[in-house]
Amino acid sequence: MSDAPTILSLRNVGKTFEVQGRRIxxxxxxxxxVKRGEFVCLLGASGCxxxxxxxxxxxxxxATTGEALMWNRPIEGPDPSRGMVFQDYGLFPWLTVxxxxxxxxxxxxxxxxxxxxxxxxxxxxxxxxxxxDVYPHQLSGGMKQRVAIxxxxxxxxxxVLMDEPFGALDAMTRERLQDELLGLWERTKLTVLxxxxxxxxxxxxxxxxxxxxxxxxxxxxxxxxxxPRPRDVSGTDFNDLRRSLSSKLHSHHGxxxx
Amino acid sequence: xxxxxDRTQTPPAATVPRRHFAFEAGRLKQPALALxxxxxxxxxWHFATSGQVYSLIxxxxxxxxAFYDLAVGGIRNDFFSGTLxxxxxxxxxxxYSGFFLAVIVALPLALMIGRIPAVxxxxxxxxxILRPIPVTAWLPLAMIIxxxxxTSAIFLVFLGAFYPILINTVFGVRSVExxxxxxxxxxxxxxSAQFARVVLPAALPAIxxxxxxxxxxxxxxxxxxxxxxxxxxxxxxxxxxxxxSRTEVVICGMIAIGVAGFISDRIILLIGRxxxxxxxxxx
Ligand SMILES: Nc1ncnc2c1ncn2[C@@H]1O[C@H](COP(=O)(O)OP(=O)(O)OP(=O)(O)O)[C@@H](O)[C@H]1O
Ligand SMILES: [Mg+2]
Numbered sequence: 001m002s003d004a005p006t007i008l009s010l011r012n013v014g015k016t017f018e019v020q021g022r023r024i025x026x027x028x029x030x031x032x033x034v035k036r037g038e039f040v041c042l043l044g045a046s047g048c049x050x051x052x053x054x055x056x057x058x059x060x061x062x063a064t065t066g067e068a069l070m071w072n073r074p075i076e077g078p079d080p081s082r083g084m085v086f087q088d089y090g091l092f093p094w095l096t097v098x099x100x101x102x103x104x105x106x107x108x109x110x111x112x113x114x115x116x117x118x119x120x121x122x123x124x125x126x127x128x129x130x131x132x133d134v135y136p137h138q139l140s141g142g143m144k145q146r147v148a149i150x151x152x153x154x155x156x157x158x159x160v161l162m163d164e165p166f167g168a169l170d171a172m173t174r175e176r177l178q179d180e181l182l183g184l185w186e187r188t189k190l191t192v193l194x195x196x197x198x199x200x201x202x203x204x205x206x207x208x209x210x211x212x213x214x215x216x217x218x219x220x221x222x223x224x225x226x227x228p229r230p231r232d233v234s235g236t237d238f239n240d241l242r243r244s245l246s247s248k249l250h251s252h253h254g255x256x257x258x
Numbered sequence: 259x260x261x262x263x264d265r266t267q268t269p270p271a272a273t274v275p276r277r278h279f280a281f282e283a284g285r286l287k288q289p290a291l292a293l294x295x296x297x298x299x300x301x302x303w304h305f306a307t308s309g310q311v312y313s314l315i316x317x318x319x320x321x322x323x324a325f326y327d328l329a330v331g332g333i334r335n336d337f338f339s340g341t342l343x344x345x346x347x348x349x350x351x352x353x354y355s356g357f358f359l360a361v362i363v364a365l366p367l368a369l370m371i372g373r374i375p376a377v378x379x380x381x382x383x384x385x386x387i388l389r390p391i392p393v394t395a396w397l398p399l400a401m402i403i404x405x406x407x408x409t410s411a412i413f414l415v416f417l418g419a420f421y422p423i424l425i426n427t428v429f430g431v432r433s434v435e436x437x438x439x440x441x442x443x444x445x446x447x448x449x450s451a452q453f454a455r456v457v458l459p460a461a462l463p464a465i466x467x468x469x470x471x472x473x474x475x476x477x478x479x480x481x482x483x484x485x486x487x488x489x490x491x492x493x494x495x496x497x498x499x500x501x502x503s504r505t506e507v508v509i510c511g512m513i514a515i516g517v518a519g520f521i522s523d524r525i526i527l528l529i530g531r532x533x534x535x536x537x538x539x540x541x
Contacts, residue, residue: 058440058444059444060440060444077443078440078443078444079444079446080444080445080446082444083444083445084440084441084444086437086440086441088437090437090438090440090441091441092438092441092442092456092459093460093536093537093538094459094460094462094536094537095459095536096536103442103445103447103455104445104446104447107442107445107446107447107448107451107455108446135535135536136536137536137537137538151445152444152445155445155446
């Protein structure tokens, strides 16, 4: 992994929101390099700027200080190469599963044959063959999130940004989707930036955990997770790592409260 | 009445599988429930009016006869006999002319008001001032501008349908979830393409609500529109019959408007259901 090229780099990125004359520093001096193919989790308590960081990478927000670069070029607005998976899915309710997945290719004016092939492929990949012609409101949360992932992959995203994508799902569905996501990630050359509240989720999924803390939001520590996969959640190594992350998270948290 | 009441009696739930039962009972229950109030009204009307010497309101039987005469003729063979179709066609034509005119003007205007701040700033004050003026208040001016004839009626229908369509469309266009714009742009849909691919479909339920309300208003306004001295139309026969004290014909005209309005509402509802089958909260 270490010899992979750097796909994303954040250099002293800060973001200050101004709301009714009040300034809120959501992110302070965040620096981060991500290599292609890494699975990076952003972990931290509520309000520590995880979403803000992700949205800057997505191009939905612009950094007030510092710079965000992808392949060494400044990020200027949203782009199909950086696909986002939202916690609330963000599917187009008027499009069927198939058309939601084909939205990206259609937007980029791919030929109809190609769109058809791409959508078929990704519908199969996320196991929604029977639901291809169904509208989002007829799907369960887990299925909706599969569609959201598929539509980003169908659009040839190199980097997938996920903001608590499984936060609204029940524990069983969540585990299933985590496994599926890992499967997809292992088969492709995807780079994943994954925001979560859950220490366990971070340890199950990632190569690397970025711990963040609030007031102002910043990056506190950067840990490599080199446990073998598939990971055994009851193993000692797993639990040691979980404990150390937990104490890191709480010590940062304590500093803010003090 | 007792028969209808018996039909609505539900069989014991235990004998039939639940889902199936609920479905069947629902199918029978709905029309039966819908008929209760009209039946009560009709009964009350009948007993309040028939047999009375000085009733100003004709009993239902007399209205029924008048309706038959109005539709087919052959009973009184007077000025009104067998003219219903002519009047219905005249009113339907005017309602739909005014309505479609309103759609053609209000829809694009609303889309622009909803998306382009400059257009909103330009049109909003004027439209807000004109809005509280009731359609009836426009009648004298309409007659001066368009003369006595169907054009005035069409203009009033246009006014009546204009605001519901405009306001609902503006609302629909402005209340698109921001998340959907983010989703579209990260999928490579350019801002200019987002209008057709996101704004329009997302606003469609609200647009349809506007169209439905607008069409309903059109039917309400048509009577006023046809008071302007046009010889045909359901509004016209109501006015005519009123002057001749033919109250039973007035009521026939009212019923005809009600039925015509109901049918056109059903049609637009059917179209809406087809186009909006994706929407979970659209009837
Ligand atoms: N658009 C905005 N306008 C104003 N303030 C904002 C905006 N977005 C975020 N903030 C503020 O920035 C800070 C960080 O928010 P952010 O959403 O990035 O946190 P988070 O780590 O994602 O939290 P959570 O885990 O609850 O999602 C918060 O104090 C929040 O109130
Ligand atoms: Mg967040």
